[in-house]
Amino acid sequence: MHVLGLDPSLYPAKPAHFDLEQVIRPNILALHPYRCARDDYSQGILLDANENALGHSIPCHSQTQDASAALGKELEPTLKLDLHRYPSPTHDPIKSRIADLRKLPGIEYVFLGVGSDEVIDLLMRVCVAPGREKVMTTPPTYGMYSVCAHVNDVGIVQVPLELSGINGEGGETGRFSLKIPEIKKKIDADPSIKLIFLCSPGNPSGTLISLSAIRSLLEYEKFKGIVVVDEAYIDFASDDASAASLVTEYGNICVVQTLSKGFGLAAIRLGIAMAHPALIQVLTNTKAPYNISTPTASLALAALSPEAVAAVRKKVATLIESRAWLLRALASLPPGNLGPAIGGNDANFVLVPVLEKGGSGRPDSVRAQRIAKTLAEEEGVVLRFRGHEPGCEGCLRITVGSSEENETVVAKLREVFQRT
Template structure:
């Protein structure tokens, strides 16, 4: 893949904003370069100074955990920022298109619509796998990006690895693999394939297994060339200092996160088995995520029934291939027991 052939010309020629923190590197004791409040802030922590625009300390720690050099990492305000930058940087409004594989994560389409980029949809098969022939037919000279969510949201299953490799090997644009739920999966991450495919972008997040949804820290892994595009387009201080420091602290606790993952997977198995015994449940789809997609006898009725009892799940009935299905996040053992107790009393 020749990146210049798919990158928008104005982005290639873009001179990025240079912040005060970009222009100085090293040690100093007096900072009079960024028009900050030199007297401090009302908070105990020194938030009067701008954060590191490239989040190097956080990237170094992520590098140690993921086995990826820091220069191959981009950090965004959630994965949504990375999605938006990819579409803005590589797709010409009103000309180019992206391919989506519904049912899938909704922000791909929202970002495309915001940027006036056409969306081509190739639905997954009945087994929630890639329709390779359909994808090949949908690709044209203006197709720049293909988004593959694996494990997929809302179906919870992983996409066959060999099918993803087929797309990577044959598509001349970027293939984005969204691995938000990879920590719960039996399938390995595609991070090890970064050196093999220069058109590969992997999205991950600290929102799920790491339990940091409130901080909004998403990760993208790609070639240095693609990461440079991210850094060109992003706002100078897209990850605030509080999020950087809290993320850095959390990343020291790998053992705790791994324990939560084990507990979640165990509860996923327990909840899935118990749900199958209920009269209102027709099918539990295989899950590699921290949620289950559950086909029911009456999704809308069950959803409202649970709301009235203070239990909130997600009704996915209006999504293609998910008719009468609820998406249920794996809760704590107590929360899952409360859910099961409520569903047992759902009337026939």
């Protein structure tokens, strides 16, 4: 059995121990994808998809004298799109801009999803047999891996990240790292593990996983599955940090990205998978026919223009500077309240432990939760409590905001620490 729609000459050649057909579930390999109307024709008198030929009925600002019925002028570009037509099933122009941005050979290496969550869920559905096979995660990590696994009746093997380098209040920042020997040991003991999810930079750890560590897993002969590298925050790391550079070399890696973070487009729900064309073809065969809406596609294409990408880089640079300011400001708060930030600080957030009162220097999850609740309900400042995750006892995750927001959160923390 082979991947439908894929030329046999395009099967992955490296690493030698990897066989895609042994990773993909047999029912997915046998799947004949739904062929939608726009797969064949997208121009002409389109009477093949049972669309409303008279168009949508939302009044534009320029089409009505009734100001109460008309929508704002800012919506007119969206309303002028062909909203009564089904969207493109492929969105090749978007894929082309992503391929150029991430230095990939072409659109055949790119898949689009409804946020990265759809990509994560789809990978589990095509690769992991419910009730029999498993995925591996490295907590603390993104919670949707576990949620998707439970939804799909997939087992979870965990190898927690190793936290080292914390010397107490005012000491060296703690760092998270992969336990590569432990991961390989788990793989050796359990051949049913089909996917390894690595979050890089990590959420909530901020950890950037080195390409050498990822290579060591890709080349490990006893692992026959796929390494999934979730790079939602990669735009806040160094330019050469992305594992997308490995996609043309290895067939057993899938790099997941999004326009939600660095591009500031969380509301449009546009996720990206970059992988060998063979895996991209499998995902394409399995996805819903029209998963990316026309408004989302229009905004994504504009966001990936050269002018917009240049603006993204300027904003990212500003946020990185603000991240450094926030770390310094948090460290200057009265002693005995916050420990040094932990993690790699390679994302648009910082992770800081709240300490016990009394000067013990130990993190205190109860106090951290109380402070987060007080800030949200009494001060209007919302932070994320992460203290129940491995290695994150007592921790609050603070997103880097605007300069004004950063100054406010530091001031409010100072006030709340005085009374909590």
